[in-house]
Amino acid sequence: MDEFLGKKYVLTDSENFEDYLVYLDLSYIARKVALRLNQAHVLIKNEDGTYTFQFLSTMANSSITFKPGEEFEEVKADGVKVKALIVFEGNKMIHTQTSDDGKVSRHEREFFIDKMIVTTTADGLDKIVKRNFIVEQQ
Template sequence: MLRKVAVAAASKPHVEIRQDGDQFYIKTSTTVRTTEINFKIGESFEEETVDGRKCRSLATWENENKMYCKQTLIEGEGPKTYWTRELANDELILTFGADDVVCTRIYVRE
């Protein structure tokens, strides 16, 4: 598993985002795996955490360029997790948080 994480971290993921009002489709593809989520701002939806656990998520607008999504595990216990996506100039800033650990990844539009 550690090898997969190292490969994924070193790869350049391709992110496709489609938006129709408050409805979003986000597809992230790497050499290790591809994830897809569909959701509407303000409505809960099911997704998987980065480590594969199922959770209930709720995305809200933090401001006009940034969304915040709180994740709640469906089963078991674990850290409190969230992600944010923020548009700034030609960059998409993706932040994952787990308790007090934060990871930030910056994507540049192709």
Template sequence: MDEFLDKKYQQTNQNNFEDYLVYTGVNYLGRKIALTLKPVQSLHRNNDGTYTFRITSSYFNWEIVFTPGIEFEETKPDGSKVRAKFLMNDNIMTHIQVDENGIQSKHVIEFYPDKNIVTTTATGLEKVVTRHYTLVS
């Protein structure tokens, strides 16, 4: 994963993302805002061994500090809270979230030298969500 640290990837397109937002209860305004943004993702390893995953955009900035494999309470950009865990293996970072209703979302982020691809699934959602990001720096 080291070769992907401190690089920035900007979203270029997405597929079925609105369906996921509806399914997870994001309100209409929140969905419309989320669909117009082209967020930038970055991953940083901190001196204490934790990682910081950042998503920035013109509308909001969101940051998660985590230790791989350790569950924690996460506040999502819409303000809702979930139990979360990150797993890391080679070029893949998996972000697992479980909401108060027991719905599990899994975001598999595959890092490549010039891009990353996020594939999202959720318990009971019959669609697979994909978001593509391109390296910007």
């Protein structure tokens, strides 16, 4: 994963993302705001062996710090706490979130030198969400 560290991946387009937001029970206004965010993601490796994954946008920024393969508590952008687990498999970062109501979401981020493709699936969601990001040139 080292070759993908520190790169800023900027959202270019999405498929079925609003359907996922409906699945998460976000309000109409919250969904519309989420759909309009100019999102970017950055993965950083920390000196202590943990990683920080940053979610950047024009309205708000957030981040999660994790150790691959170890479950942790995550507070999502919508304020919901979930149990999360992130593992690396080759050029993929697989992020599983389980909420208290039993909903399980899986975000598979596939990193490339010039882009990142995020595929999201969830128990009970009958669609696959695809989000495409490109590397912002510095």
